[in-house]
Amino acid sequence: MSASIPRSVFNNNIREIYSKSVKLGDNWNLVAFDQNQDIFYLEKKEQQLYQSDIITIVYHVIYSESYSVPVLYLNISKSNGSIFKYDEIYSFFNLLKLDNDQEPIFILTQQEHPILFKPFYFMHPCKTSQWMSHTKLGPSENLNFTLKWLSFVLSSLYVPFDIKYALI
Amino acid sequence: MADDKEILKEIWDGKIPICFKLAENEWRSSEPEEIYLMVSRQSYFPLVLEKVQRHFAEYVSQTKRHNEVWLDYNGTNLKWHYPIGLLYDLYANQGPENQSNIPWALSVHFDEFPGDLLHCESKEVVESFFLSTIKEADALKHKGKIINEMQRKDHLQLWNGVKSDKFEQFWSMNKKLMEASEGEGFMSIPFRVYQLDKPFIQKLFQPFSESGKKRTLKDLLEFTFGETISSSKLILIQGIQPSMDTPIQWLSEHLSYPDNFLHICVK
Numbered sequence: 001m002s003a004s005i006p007r008s009v010f011n012n013n014i015r016e017i018y019s020k021s022v023k024l025g026d027n028w029n030l031v032a033f034d035q036n037q038d039i040f041y042l043e044k045k046e047q048q049l050y051q052s053d054i055i056t057i058v059y060h061v062i063y064s065e066s067y068s069v070p071v072l073y074l075n076i077s078k079s080n081g082s083i084f085k086y087d088e089i090y091s092f093f094n095l096l097k098l099d100n101d102q103e104p105i106f107i108l109t110q111q112e113h114p115i116l117f118k119p120f121y122f123m124h125p126c127k128t129s130q131w132m133s134h135t136k137l138g139p140s141e142n143l144n145f146t147l148k149w150l151s152f153v154l155s156s157l158y159v160p161f162d163i164k165y166a167l168i
Numbered sequence: 169m170a171d172d173k174e175i176l177k178e179i180w181d182g183k184i185p186i187c188f189k190l191a192e193n194e195w196r197s198s199e200p201e202e203i204y205l206m207v208s209r210q211s212y213f214p215l216v217l218e219k220v221q222r223h224f225a226e227y228v229s230q231t232k233r234h235n236e237v238w239l240d241y242n243g244t245n246l247k248w249h250y251p252i253g254l255l256y257d258l259y260a261n262q263g264p265e266n267q268s269n270i271p272w273a274l275s276v277h278f279d280e281f282p283g284d285l286l287h288c289e290s291k292e293v294v295e296s297f298f299l300s301t302i303k304e305a306d307a308l309k310h311k312g313k314i315i316n317e318m319q320r321k322d323h324l325q326l327w328n329g330v331k332s333d334k335f336e337q338f339w340s341m342n343k344k345l346m347e348a349s350e351g352e353g354f355m356s357i358p359f360r361v362y363q364l365d366k367p368f369i370q371k372l373f374q375p376f377s378e379s380g381k382k383r384t385l386k387d388l389l390e391f392t393f394g395e396t397i398s399s400s401k402l403i404l405i406q407g408i409q410p411s412m413d414t415p416i417q418w419l420s421e422h423l424s425y426p427d428n429f430l431h432i433c434v435k
Contacts, residue, residue: 066304110286117367
């Protein structure tokens with residue numbers, strides 16, 4: 001049993017997340033990339049002081065047609081514009097690379113961004129559907145699939161996510 | 169499928185002669201000699217560059233010797249995560265009548281790693297990238313059922329087949345990923361269409377029409393571009409110009425790269 005959603009549901013989901021973000025004073029933005037093809041995504045940009053540099057973190061929530069699930073893409077750039085390398089991104093999120101006997105599908109892998117075609121790190125979606133099916137949250141239920149998924153993936157990166165998203 | 173083994177082998181054996189030259193501003197006292205290698209179309213540059221890097225390392229400044237190397241062809245930075253055959257077809261292949269780009273002359277860089285390329289610090293990164301692409305392909309073909317039922321050792325067999333250029337090792341496992349029910353084919357065809365100076369296009373495309381008719385390469389390109397494609401265009405898959413009437417299911421099973429995607433160049 002697996003759980004996935006069509007693009008139309010995803011688009012409704014991220015519109016809802018965006019309006020909650022506005023109410024909560026959070027910084028998620030809704031980006032209309034190609035209205036004719038219904039391609040929308042969520043974006044959040046944050047700046048913070050890290051190792052005496054001001055870094056910019058960008059998160060994108062994008063729909064994968066191949067997997068029919070949302071995918072998280074992210075990048076961190078330094079004040080001189082250069083992008084974090086693997087070891088920097090892993091130490092920033094306190095992630096460990098997997099053991100040798102496990103498959104080296106890293107938790108975060110660098111890939112071409114599917115819309116911007118620039119290098120971005122992404123969380124591999126091959127397990128998302130399985131993962132979401134364990135939550136007993138089918139697409140038919142009147143709950144926001146993408147919101148629930150987002151709270152999982154952000155917590156796996158130790159990124160705080162306001163619990164009020166579930167309450168309003 | 170069994171009768172087609174010769175075709176699979178022929179595709180697998182496709183090779184490109186490459187001339188690697190150290191980029192002009194990167195050598196210190198004397199210009200090193202070029203290196204010539206015969207490289208598999210199915211492979212990835214980080215898997216073949218070890219020798220090249222070692223050869224040129226003593227000619228660059230000591231601080232840069234262990235940098236990540238990268239390549240350019242006539243000023244275009246080459247993406248290591250595309251199969252080598254695809255890069256050649258996209259940027260240098262001018263069709264079967266014109267062989268002026270053989271050997272393919274590439275510049276090797278140790279310095280100023282470009283921001284538009286993915287980092288590749290180890291072969292594990294290539295393995296991770298390869299497996300993630302083949303998983304996406306199976307998500308399109310079989311909802312990921314076959315690749316997810318395989319064990320770690322099966323994935324390793326696929327990867328080692330590519331890494332060591334072993335046809336039997338790769339295909340004895342890959343044939344499972346190419347299974348399709350008669351008259352239905354894959355759920356969707358994993359394909360990407362590449363053009364110069366544009367992002368690639370990837371869409372959902374079924375190999376059979378609703379009435380059960382086999383869809384062809386022509387159908388796929390019309391679907392991709394929303395119009396009939398000009399006959400003056402050069403269409404290349406694995407260095408070959410297939411007939412536009414070839415069923416797309418057959419092409420997917422036979423002319424896909426090891427990552428299970430049909431990489432189609434239109435120029």
